[in-house]
Amino acid sequence: MAEFDLIERYFNFHYDFSSDLAKTSSKNSNKPQVVKGIGDDCAIFEIPEKHQLVTSTDTLVDGVHFFSDLQPDLIAHKALAANVSDLAAMGAKPLAFTLSISLPDVSEDWLKGFSEGLKRASELFKVPLVGGDTTQGPLNINITAYGSVKKGRLLLRDKAQINDDIWVTGFLGEAAAALDLEDKALESKALSGQKKLTDAEQALWNALTQPIPPLTFAGKLTKLSSCGLDISDGLMADLGHILKKSECGATVMVESLPVSDALVEVVGMEQAQQFALNGGDDYQLCFTTSSKHRNKVLNLAEKHGVNVSRVGSIQPEDVSIQLHGKPFTSNRASWQHFYKD
Amino acid sequence: MAEFDLIERYFNFHYDFSSDLAKTSSKNSNKPQVVKGIGDDCAIFEIPEKHQLVTSTDTLVDGVHFFSDLQPDLIAHKALAANVSDLAAMGAKPLAFTLSISLPDVSEDWLKGFSEGLKRASELFKVPLVGGDTTQGPLNINITAYGSVKKGRLLLRDKAQINDDIWVTGFLGEAAAALDLEDKALESKALSGQKKLTDAEQALWNALTQPIPPLTFAGKLTKLSSCGLDISDGLMADLGHILKKSECGATVMVESLPVSDALVEVVGMEQAQQFALNGGDDYQLCFTTSSKHRNKVLNLAEKHGVNVSRVGSIQPEDVSIQLHGKPFTSNRASWQHFYKD
Numbered sequence: 219m220a221e222f223d224l225i226e227r228y229f230n231f232h233y234d235f236s237s238d239l240a241k242t243s244s245k246n247s248n249k250p251q252v253v254k255g256i257g258d259d260c261a262i263f264e265i266p267e268k269h270q271l272v273t274s275t276d277t278l279v280d281g282v283h284f285f286s287d288l289q290p291d292l293i294a295h296k297a298l299a300a301n302v303s304d305l306a307a308m309g310a311k312p313l314a315f316t317l318s319i320s321l322p323d324v325s326e327d328w329l330k331g332f333s334e335g336l337k338r339a340s341e342l343f344k345v346p347l348v349g350g351d352t353t354q355g356p357l358n359i360n361i362t363a364y365g366s367v368k369k370g371r372l373l374l375r376d377k378a379q380i381n382d383d384i385w386v387t388g389f390l391g392e393a394a395a396a397l398d399l400e401d402k403a404l405e406s407k408a409l410s411g412q413k414k415l416t417d418a419e420q421a422l423w424n425a426l427t428q429p430i431p432p433l434t435f436a437g438k439l440t441k442l443s444s445c446g447l448d449i450s451d452g453l454m455a456d457l458g459h460i461l462k463k464s465e466c467g468a469t470v471m472v473e474s475l476p477v478s479d480a481l482v483e484v485v486g487m488e489q490a491q492q493f494a495l496n497g498g499d500d501y502q503l504c505f506t507t508s509s510k511h512r513n514k515v516l517n518l519a520e521k522h523g524v525n526v527s528r529v530g531s532i533q534p535e536d537v538s539i540q541l542h543g544k545p546f547t548s549n550r551a552s553w554q555h556f557y558k559d
Numbered sequence: 560m561a562e563f564d565l566i567e568r569y570f571n572f573h574y575d576f577s578s579d580l581a582k583t584s585s586k587n588s589n590k591p592q593v594v595k596g597i598g599d600d601c602a603i604f605e606i607p608e609k610h611q612l613v614t615s616t617d618t619l620v621d622g623v624h625f626f627s628d629l630q631p632d633l634i635a636h637k638a639l640a641a642n643v644s645d646l647a648a649m650g651a652k653p654l655a656f657t658l659s660i661s662l663p664d665v666s667e668d669w670l671k672g673f674s675e676g677l678k679r680a681s682e683l684f685k686v687p688l689v690g691g692d693t694t695q696g697p698l699n700i701n702i703t704a705y706g707s708v709k710k711g712r713l714l715l716r717d718k719a720q721i722n723d724d725i726w727v728t729g730f731l732g733e734a735a736a737a738l739d740l741e742d743k744a745l746e747s748k749a750l751s752g753q754k755k756l757t758d759a760e761q762a763l764w765n766a767l768t769q770p771i772p773p774l775t776f777a778g779k780l781t782k783l784s785s786c787g788l789d790i791s792d793g794l795m796a797d798l799g800h801i802l803k804k805s806e807c808g809a810t811v812m813v814e815s816l817p818v819s820d821a822l823v824e825v826v827g828m829e830q831a832q833q834f835a836l837n838g839g840d841d842y843q844l845c846f847t848t849s850s851k852h853r854n855k856v857l858n859l860a861e862k863h864g865v866n867v868s869r870v871g872s873i874q875p876e877d878v879s880i881q882l883h884g885k886p887f888t889s890n891r892a893s894w895q896h897f898y899k900d
Binding site for chain 1: 594601602603604605606607608611612613614615616617618619620621622623645646648649651657659661690691692694695696697699701703705706708710713
């Protein structure tokens with residue numbers, strides 16, 4: 219099958235959004251919008267004054283970020299979630315995404331599953347597919363996501379202030395635990411359907427394969443915070459980026475980390491806290507705010523149905539990880555591509 | 560080596576453009592511009608009123624678009640050229656690009672060569688690197704390019720009018736001939752340096768490995784044309800996209816195709832014409848204009864040092880390929896990923 223046919227058959231579902239697009243462009247032309255999607259050499263955006271276009275790109279590779287025997291709809295979800303998470307990390311509202319996919323050969327079943335998963339995720343995250351390309355090669359999925367912010371209303375890494383509260387959204391560590399936990403055993407249980415997962419195991423599996431970044435909350439958060447990122451490499455690694463760029467230190471209170479009942483049930487509290495500190499693939503937010511905004515953060519989170527936890531504070535220097543005020547030793551290196559011992 | 564170190568060491572050269580960026584933002588804030596590059600979760604653009612952001616993404620895969628034993632600086636050039644060519648295809652001015660690269664392992668030599676080639680190409684095309692990501696996996700190079708156009712001043716595929724002239728830039732078929740011509744033999748001659756290439760062979764090799772899309776010309780062309788694309792899959796295949804979208808046919812005059820002396824010297828006139836019709840990887844433009852603009856097209860091309868050839872005309876229906884008015888049989892299927900006989 220030719221590239222053009224592939225694209226037309228499996229990836230030409232952006233028209234589901236055409237009514238939304240039409241609404242946007244006719245009723246409110248001063249909103250950022252997509253004016254042309256799939257079908258020409260490029261996608262086209264209009265970004266009115268007072269707004270900025272934000273863009274991020276991320277690749278998922280077979281055997282590194284997922285295994286190709288994973289259901290293709292789950293691979294698609296994960297790929298899109300990881301990318302819109304980068305938009306949330308900036309406090310941006312998603313506008314659109316493009317997909318570049320390399321496939322070893324054309325399996326219609328796989329493509330059907332993948333495109334269905336992608337369509338579902340694009341509807342869930344309210345972000346249309348507007349272009350891309352397909353090539354032959356080892357399975358490699360690259361997504362570029364486009365979003366918009368009001369000018370200067372961003373979550374950046376270099377804006378943490380001494381004494382700021384440090385917050386995280388959602389629950390941490392579930393995805394890493396799912397990966398770690400008898401690794402392929404859990405996966406094959408989930409895939410085969412032969413052996414039933416416990417509810418708790420299923421919750422971890424879902425966190426790993428179907429993360430849902432707090433997009434709407436992130437877009438509103440820029441009223442209260444100008445410093446944040448998403449937790450993809452583990453809380454301590456990602457908080458580390460904030461500390462490095464903001465030239466400061468932090469105290470992290472391990473007892474305040476959001477660990478889910480499911481995680482504690484499966485791995486116990488001590489391991490749960492270790493996963494929450496250093497596990498990757500969470501796609502939640504870590505952000506800092508002035509302590510005077512404490513109640514406003516809680517109210518905003520409640521309004522959007524998002525769990526938030528105040529897990530520490532920004533300090534002039536040094537990083538201290540404490541459990542009930544006593545030093546806590548982290549036992550796990552955070553995830554790094556090309557990591558070498 | 561960790562991902563962050565890789566990026567910092569090899570891909571953090573966008574600051575070469577910082578003086579240009581500063582100039583742009585202080586002197587002329589109503590120009591499209593990059594306001595944030597590498598170092599946070601996303602890159603950020605400002606696209607003032609009356610402009611649109613244009614974006615395109617393209618992947619090069621080892622063994623499909625190049626062989627990994629090709630010099631890494633040439634791979635980098637080709638990857639960036641293919642992407643800015645998509646901007647030229649829309650008549651857009653390049654603004655920036657992001658790079659997502661998967662690497663099987665960290666070869667410092669390879670990365671050094673690749674990043675040097677990328678830096679040179681980014682300076683040649685005047686387009687800064689503003690973000691991206693590195694992952695471990697089979698070699699896969701994805702670039703997303705960003706450009707801007709004045710609102711509505713675009714080259715599209717669906718704007719051809721009956722009786723329009725059909726034009727192409729540059730010379731066609733050289734890259735395809737280089738690939739085809741005793742394939743690896745020419746490549747290994749070029750690589751080993753042991754056996755000297757003839758000047759003509761070198762010209763074909765350069766066309767294949769270091770294409771230079773007519774970027775500046777493309778940006779100005781939108782005054783005269785609103786229909787065009789770049790020739791990456793071969794003239795007839797790409798012209799076919801225009802005909803399909805514009806719902807019309809065409810006559811192509813084979814004797815008017817721009818075949819270089821080098822190409823004719825190496826493969827003879829007949830094969831040269833076949834390559835010019837159907838060879839891929841040209842990264843030149845095909846566009847249509849009203850015949851009343853004929854002289855203006857020639858003048859614009861001369862001003863920008865670009866070769867242009869009028870190779871046919873848009874017709875109500877059917878595609879006719881003629882050599883001196885007689886039917887000409889094309890002997891080569893154009894390039895298609897996943898092409899199956």
